[in-house]
Amino acid sequence: MxxxxxxxxxxxxxxxxxxxxxxxxxxxxxxxxxxxxxxxxxxxxxxxxxxxxxxxxxxxxxxxxxxxxxxxxxxxxxxxxxxxxxxxxxxxxxxxxxxxxxxxxxxxxxxxxxxxxxxxxxxxxxxxxxxxxxxxxxGPNCQGVNHPHHSLCASWPLIQDKGEMAIISQSGTIGAAFMDWASLDRLGFSAFVSLGNRADIDEADLIEYFSADGDTRVIALYLEGVKDGARFLEAARGCPKPIVVLKPGRTEQGRRAAESHTRSLAGRDEIYEAVFRQRRIHRASNLEELYDFSKALAYLPCPRGKKILIVTSSGGSGVLATDVAALEGLEVASLPGELAGRLRAELPSHFVISNPFDLTGDADARLYRKVVEAASPYYDAIVLIFGDPLPGASEVVTQEPPQVVIYLGGADVERRERELFHLKKIPVFPTPERGIRALSQLVKY
Amino acid sequence: MEAVISQALAEGRNLTEPEALELLKAYGFPIVEHRFASSGEEAVEAASAIGYPVVLKIVSRDILHKSDAGGVALNLCGPDDIKAAFRQVIESVKKHKGDAAINGVLVARMAPPGTEVILGMVRDPQFGPTIMFGLGGVFVEVYKDVSFRILPLTEEDALEMVQEIKGFPLLKGIRGQGPKDIGSIVNGIMRLSRLVQENPRILEIDLNPIVVYEKGCEVLDARIILM
Structure with missing residues (x-):
């Protein structure tokens, strides 16, 4: 075009x-x-x-x-x-x-x-x-188009869960994996387009299309190289929705592999990095991040700032989350005196009032709610780590302020709760690192 | 300035350094005080007008990397220094490249120490003209501590590209040094982007170094390659 x-x-x-x-x-x-x-x-x-x-x-x-x-x-x-x-x-x-x-x-x-x-x-x-x-x-040489909102699956595998994330991919399998995860999570996707050789339609056309598509809230791309730099810059500038890109070719060897896979000119990675920053595009460094970032950007409200409280039933998970949060430039800020005083008065005396806030083995859904309600006015976002089989978790989470849910170590209860969360369109992340890194994207730009 | 570029292209060469500095000056860049001299005597005259100490740099269409060719002499403090340096610079360049056409030398004021940065433009095959910024010397050569932005860019982009390099704390001021004039770098980036957009026949620009002070900055050396 x-x-x-x-x-x-x-x-x-x-x-x-x-x-x-x-x-x-x-x-x-x-x-x-x-x-x-x-x-x-x-x-x-x-x-x-x-x-x-x-x-x-x-x-x-x-x-x-x-x-x-x-x-x-x-x-x-x-x-x-x-x-x-x-x-x-x-x-x-x-x-x-x-x-x-x-x-x-x-x-x-x-x-x-x-x-x-x-x-x-x-x-x-x-x-x-x-x-x-x-x-x-x-196309040509592609895995087709899957558009569940129009009951159109000119592609494979047959996955039909309607959702709000569009996935545009230069690899059929990467798109399929994304759809599969979104389907297992009961979140679904708005569309999948396998780009193939891009004889005509390219990523810029699709960014423009999905910018205006009522079913799509976030656009995820697996891209080995843009087809037309100027068109890509223009389409990304005009796009009011978050765009997440997984772009390999960070190494010379990777660039050569990309060129032989899709004949894409993989280009200089530092230039791509600059383009992504300049256009406020979220760059994922692996397939899990492509999915996690898309999920967070599609389903979580943006926090006002970077001050977060971590509430956990697992001490180790709280430490892991704190480390990653600090690396990502989030502020794991100590509890203001007023809040600390209130929680000390309301909770059993053996609790250590700090951030991360460890609810230890006493944790139950009611206790999470109590802490979240008390802390809400003081933080921009709250990270809730459910690190045990904690039933009812999905009933205590709201999105005011934004709350990032990480659930692990909960076996069958976890699987049930995760589904309940996802049916309420609240994304659940499987590890502290993945949850925190997804949260950091919400405050990146 | 269009005429200078056209003439250089007609002669099948890049801009000489005096031409490059003039072009930059026309876009509002603060440029180190300098004069052209075609003999040792002229160089002495130029130096006394500028004030000591000065540097001499070879002006030749055939020499792209002046230091590599022995075409630079630094920190010259008097007329005898200059005359000797003039002879020596010409001699080394001839030794380096026998058929190099030599116009003369550029006599420039020896700039007081500050923080050296570099600013450049390269053309990316996919995204077009791209501005590069980094800290000078070892930071760019060894650590590749540079940032890029695609044209056109906003002032906000320019500030971000300065802030995102790892060495940014050096510009904010460390160990008792005052903060450097970051606004002057942002202005430089905006001037460079205007220059590039208005002169599409430029292939590459390398301003290395620009010395940044607590107030203002100064371009010491410029290389402009034409298409």
Whole structure:
């Protein structure tokens, strides 16, 4: 896309990809071993609300649907084509889609620029044909698009939990892992886009699209290199939502690996670091952080400042949390005299009134609530570490002031409580380090 | 200043240091007091106008790294020093590069000690012109303690890039030294970014060092590479 096509025009043109009313699956197959079968099945199993047209030269019936030899045989309007045929046949298929008036395509097939000069030529033709017809393309060489809010899963694995985090990835697996974790956490995701070779649609287009998407609160990216620096800077500047990026290539070896994986120009890491800071982008240093930071930014309110109180039932976890908090520039500030006095009067005499505040073996949900209620006016955020099987934990946490929940060592009770927290859209972090580092992102910019 | 750049490009060379300093001056940079001299006698005249001590630096289109070529003489305190240094500088440069075209020398006031910083611009293949800031000397060479920002940048960005280097405490003042004029560095960054945006034919800039004092700062050396 040219620079001028940014903003709302670019967003509108992506509607065919994310909110199609009908889909043609070019290369649909009756053979359960083939991607043309698996993806068609995922589209159907996800409960897509409009007509789905399998396209296969042998026609017949696939998964109970009438199949067509070509998109031109379909009488009705088609919005989106999901393309799973060998690379050499793709440009012509896109040409037919253009003629048919299809406005979006997801090209799963590989064998394009990642495969050598011939593939690169095919990709160039694909992009040229698509541009001529005003047809927007995801891929090629990608894992597709999953958009649970539209019951669209032109991808794999089939995960459908609706949520508020969009994941855009140059790796299918990293996107899938993110979705899987979000699904296990019952938080879900708003969309997954596998970028592939970015013959047309790139991360800048998608940042613009999800900036305006009502279901998305945070945009997570796995990026080995930007496609167009100027467009990326522009899209990120215009984005009012938090963006979290996992960008490898911190070492020379990593940069070379990235270049061979996606042909991305990994670039100088210190320049990327500068770009991220300048655009207020949160940089994750690993996959867990990509998920944790996104979760925190999507579901926790931003604290007013950096003064935190750590309340814990586990002494060791409190120490770990304190260390990381200090490294991240958070203030683990001692309790003001007034608050210390009040807690001393209300709690049994053996409690040590300090920060981290250790509730020891006496801890129960009621005691957490008591401390939080008393301390709320004095702190910008409260970190609650549940370090034992503590039932009822999910009932005592509010978000005034912001409260970061870390739950560990609680076995079955923990698993039950974690689910209850997540159903209330309160994120739970599995270790003190991960919880505190996620919290630090909320006050970073 | 456009004309200077056009002429240098037409002659297939980069800006000479006097030209580079003039360009910087036009953008409001505080520049060390300096004069051009094409002979030992002229250098003595220049020095007495500027006031001792002074430094001499070779001016040659063919010499990019003056110190490496033996083209710099520091802390010269009188006319005899200068005449000897003039001969010596020319001689070492010729030895270093026999066919180097030598215009003469730059005579500059020997700046009083302060904290040395560097400011530069490089072009990133993906993000375009990028401003770099760091502490001079060993900090940049060994510790790579530098920060970057992409153009265009705001004053807030400029301040952040100064604050984010590890050596920032040295600028805030340590061991009884007063705080250095951080505002003057921020101004320098903003001036440099305007210069880069208005002169798209510049490929690279290296202001090394800029000496920062408790009040103000001064550019001592400038290298401007054209496309």
């Amino acid at each position: 040219e620079q001028g096509a940014s903003g709302s025009k670019s967003r509108d043109s992506l509607k065919a990809v994310f909110r199609p009313a009908s889909i043609a699956v070019v290369g649909a197959s009756a053979n359960p071993e083939k991607w043309g079968f698996k993806i068609l099945k995922n589209i159907l199993d996800a409960g897509f609300q409009g007509p789905v047209y399998p396209i296969n030269p042998k026609a017949g019936e696939i998964l109970g649907l009438r199949s067509y030899r070509s998109v031109n045989e379909i009488e009705a309007q088609v919005d989106l084509a999901v393309v799973i045929i060998p690379a050499p046949a793709v440009p012509e298929a896109i040409e037919e889609c253009g003629q048919k008036g299809i406005k979006g395509a997801i090209v799963i097939t590989g064998g394009f620029s990642e495969a050598g000069p011939e593939g690169a030529e095919l990709e160039r033709r694909l992009a040229e044909i698509a541009a001529r017809w005003g047809l927007r393309v995801v």
